[in-house]
Amino acid sequence: MIAELGQYALILGLVMATFLAIIPMYGASTGNVFWMSFAKPLAKSLFLFLLISMLCLVYAFATDDFSVEYVAGNSNSALPIYFKLSAVWGGHEGSLLLWVFILTCWIFAVAVKSDGLPLDISARVLSVLGMVAVGFASFTLITSSPFERLLINTPVEGADLNPLLQDIGLIIHPPLLYMGYVGFSVAFAFAIAALLSGKLDVAWSRWTRPWTNVSWAFLTIGITLGSWWAYYELGWGGWWFWDPVENASFMPWLAGTALVHSLAVTEKRGLFKSWTLLLAIFTFSLSLLGTFLVRSGVLTSVHSFAADPERGLYILVLLAITVGGSMLLYAIRAYDMKSESDFELCSRETLLLINNLVLVTICAMILIGTLYPLLIDAMGAGKISVGPPYFNALFVPFSLILCFFMAIGVSLRWKKSSVSALVKQLLPSLIISVILGVVAAYLYNEQMTLKATIALVLSFWVLISLGLDVYSKVKNSSVKILAVKKMPISYWSMQLAHLGVVVSLVGVALVATYSQERDIRMQVGDSIEMEGYRFEFKGVEKRQGPNYTSDTGTLVVYKGDNFFAKMHPEKRFYPARGTVMTEADIDAGAFLDIFVALGEPLADGAWAVRLQYKPFIRWIWLGGLMMMFAGLLSAFDKRYKRRDKQRSTSTPVASLA
Amino acid sequence: MRRILLFVPFIFCIVLGVLFVKGLSLDPTELPSAKIGKNFPSFELPSVRDADKVYTQTDMQGAVRLVNVWATWCPTCKQEHSYLNKLATTQGVEIIGINYKDDRAKAKQWLKRYHDPYILISMMKKAV
Numbered sequence: 001m002i003a004e005l006g007q008y009a010l011i012l013g014l015v016m017a018t019f020l021a022i023i024p025m026y027g028a029s030t031g032n033v034f035w036m037s038f039a040k041p042l043a044k045s046l047f048l049f050l051l052i053s054m055l056c057l058v059y060a061f062a063t064d065d066f067s068v069e070y071v072a073g074n075s076n077s078a079l080p081i082y083f084k085l086s087a088v089w090g091g092h093e094g095s096l097l098l099w100v101f102i103l104t105c106w107i108f109a110v111a112v113k114s115d116g117l118p119l120d121i122s123a124r125v126l127s128v129l130g131m132v133a134v135g136f137a138s139f140t141l142i143t144s145s146p147f148e149r150l151l152i153n154t155p156v157e158g159a160d161l162n163p164l165l166q167d168i169g170l171i172i173h174p175p176l177l178y179m180g181y182v183g184f185s186v187a188f189a190f191a192i193a194a195l196l197s198g199k200l201d202v203a204w205s206r207w208t209r210p211w212t213n214v215s216w217a218f219l220t221i222g223i224t225l226g227s228w229w230a231y232y233e234l235g236w237g238g239w240w241f242w243d244p245v246e247n248a249s250f251m252p253w254l255a256g257t258a259l260v261h262s263l264a265v266t267e268k269r270g271l272f273k274s275w276t277l278l279l280a281i282f283t284f285s286l287s288l289l290g291t292f293l294v295r296s297g298v299l300t301s302v303h304s305f306a307a308d309p310e311r312g313l314y315i316l317v318l319l320a321i322t323v324g325g326s327m328l329l330y331a332i333r334a335y336d337m338k339s340e341s342d343f344e345l346c347s348r349e350t351l352l353l354i355n356n357l358v359l360v361t362i363c364a365m366i367l368i369g370t371l372y373p374l375l376i377d378a379m380g381a382g383k384i385s386v387g388p389p390y391f392n393a394l395f396v397p398f399s400l401i402l403c404f405f406m407a408i409g410v411s412l413r414w415k416k417s418s419v420s421a422l423v424k425q426l427l428p429s430l431i432i433s434v435i436l437g438v439v440a441a442y443l444y445n446e447q448m449t450l451k452a453t454i455a456l457v458l459s460f461w462v463l464i465s466l467g468l469d470v471y472s473k474v475k476n477s478s479v480k481i482l483a484v485k486k487m488p489i490s491y492w493s494m495q496l497a498h499l500g501v502v503v504s505l506v507g508v509a510l511v512a513t514y515s516q517e518r519d520i521r522m523q524v525g526d527s528i529e530m531e532g533y534r535f536e537f538k539g540v541e542k543r544q545g546p547n548y549t550s551d552t553g554t555l556v557v558y559k560g561d562n563f564f565a566k567m568h569p570e571k572r573f574y575p576a577r578g579t580v581m582t583e584a585d586i587d588a589g590a591f592l593d594i595f596v597a598l599g600e601p602l603a604d605g606a607w608a609v610r611l612q613y614k615p616f617i618r619w620i621w622l623g624g625l626m627m628m629f630a631g632l633l634s635a636f637d638k639r640y641k642r643r644d645k646q647r648s649t650s651t652p653v654a655s656l657a
Numbered sequence: 658m659r660r661i662l663l664f665v666p667f668i669f670c671i672v673l674g675v676l677f678v679k680g681l682s683l684d685p686t687e688l689p690s691a692k693i694g695k696n697f698p699s700f701e702l703p704s705v706r707d708a709d710k711v712y713t714q715t716d717m718q719g720a721v722r723l724v725n726v727w728a729t730w731c732p733t734c735k736q737e738h739s740y741l742n743k744l745a746t747t748q749g750v751e752i753i754g755i756n757y758k759d760d761r762a763k764a765k766q767w768l769k770r771y772h773d774p775y776i777l778i779s780m781m782k783k784a785v
Contacts, residue, residue: 296680327667
């Protein structure tokens with residue numbers, strides 16, 4: 001019965017969403033305050049119903065209700081409880097319900113936090129969000145309800161969660177990633193509301209910024225977690241594969257980064273308005289595109305949910321209405337946008353424009369690479385695949401170009417900066433960076449490569465630029481600590497985010513250039529040397545887990561002559577699905593990961609063993625973590641706090657007078 | 658001019674939409690063989706029927722023929738054998754057999770028992 005309650009709650013949610021999509025929008029276009037005031041209560045009840053629906057599904061999993069088809073397909077009574085709960089989003093239907101639920105969470109947050117907005121804006125924003133909710137809730141209900149029952153031949157036992165997903169990564173990666181994807185719908189809704197109302201002043205960008213920054217932060221950590229999870233779970237030591245679904249998450253991130261920067265320009269200088277609007281629509285469209293690519297079967301990917309062209313068609317129609325409609329609205333209404341000021345060539349605005357262009361170019365290249373196989377197949381020209389060679393060849397130079405301009409951009413003033421002052425400030429630091437970078441690259445590994453060295457040089461240069469900027473802001477004040485405190489939070493989150501980019505860049509450059517890999521056959525007692533580490537294979541023994549049996553190997557690792565670590569890679573067999581999983585053992589360090597995995601058992605008790613030396617790989621995710629904190633931090637900036645102080649001081653002033 | 662430019666994203670979306678509609682009717686997992694259109698690999702293999710005779714790929718050329726790789730230890734080969742017989746006798750398809758990792762005497766006996774549709778059979782002991 002709980003499953004039926006969940007289904008019913010979802011239906012009620014759809015009804016609320018439909019009202020939300022229509023009533024406040026109608027009120028806004030006719031100026032009817034009564035109708036507009038329905039937006040917030042409808043938004044809140046929409047959230048309530050989806051919460052109930054989600055809880056019902058969680059309950060079905062928690063109680064092993066295998067009469068619910070989705071539970072039977074993704075769970076098992078032997079599964080530990082934390083995996084049973086996260087199996088809720090382990091398959092297509094449940095993850096879609098999660099998507100809709102997270103959308104309603106964002107809608108609720110907008111409803112609660114929108115008291116500072118004019119009523120017609122908040123009504124329109126919530127209505128647009130309601131329309132998105134209608135689209136996805138109806139899609140879930142009609143084609144992919146997780147509450148379908150298996151009442152005739154109810155299985156006694158479930159098919160178990162895919163062992164690849166039985167990991168903490170599953171518990172946190174999808175929810176955080178979806179928070180990011182779905183969060184950009186808020187920026188999208190603000191953009192549509194602005195286009196519909198014709199009001200595109202600076203206030204619009206000020207309202208949109210915190211929502212965009214926080215969504216960006218979530219998407220950043222979602223992608224970072226995905227990469228980290230793939231690294232330790234898949235057992236090959238790779239951390240990014242340019243898989244279509246990975247690209248589908250990276251493209252909105254790139255567009256979202258461009259949006260974050262563009263919003264800053266629009267807020268501070270009233271420029272780039274139509275560009276910012278387009279980016280807001282574009283970012284969310286890329287999120288939706290990702291949803292389409294993963295669930296329609298149009299592209300093959302390790303990530304795809306069950307490929308179903310019928311569902312694909314439904315999502316495509318949703319996409320056509322949302323993206324097509326919003327692009328058309330943009331084309332018609334954006335013409336009336338006027339810039340509020342202008343800027344010189346040597347200014348922060350120019351650099352941010354370059355930033356946007358580079359980011360959008362990278363995004364376009366990834367889009368082309370991802371869709372190219374589909375295009376070739378659709379034209380009947382055969383089946384090809386586009387992989388790392390293409391993506392790396394294009395991404396690496398462009399990202400280095402981006403970092404080059406980032407170092408310059410943080411040092412420039414708004415509107416007008418003097419070229420000579422810029423050169424005076426940056427040329428010495430560039431020279432120092434070149435020296436530092438080359439020396440660091442050489443000291444690290446005598447066999448230097450051009451790409452890694454350039455990456456290090458640019459990292460030092462950005463670091464010095466950031467430092468110089470902070471210095472220039474505090475040097476005129478006598479008490480440095482006060483000057484630091486006076487800087488707004490948004491300034492520090494900017495510095496932290498750019499620092500995060502540098503940290504990730506260093507990680508990527510070093511691991512891509514200097515990682516080592518050996519796949520060898522080892523007998524008990526064999527030992528092998530790699531990069532100054534000696535690995536001794538001690539054999540494999542059998543072990544029993546909660547829902548698997550395992551072959552656990554033991555390798556003792558020595559650094560030089562000293563004991564370094566004892567590592568236990570495993571090969572696990574999960575009887576419920578009959579699958580075998582490779583569990584690598586990783587000695588994680590701040591500057592180096594040693595990665596050990598078992599391959600196949602060979603004759604005479606020997607095993608194929610995979611050993612990897614991964615320098616600085618944790619820096620990649622550390623950078624992502626820093627960027628996430630930066631994004632979240634920016635929402636606490638003082639300008640977003642409500643002006644309650646002004647209201648409370650009005651009475652005392654009156655009494656003084 | 659600017660007005661027209663603003664329609665570019667919209668047009669781009671339409672184009673992508675058309676691509677995706679077409680894409681839904683395709684199956685990306687369906688992979689045609691990579692070897693279609695390529696030359697048959699060259700080889701030199703002894704005959705099954707006559708141990709001294711050796712065949713090369715030139716013996717197969719000259720007409721459109723079906724090459725069947727089979728063995729006595731292969732159960733699915735046995736299942737499809739009656740179909741091959743039908744092709745050879747009623748439809749006149751010329752079938753060339755390649756007996757893989759098998760025993761010559763066993764192969765000859767197997768063919769005597771289940772009927773021999775091949776115009777020529779060669780023996781392959783390991784992958785060429």
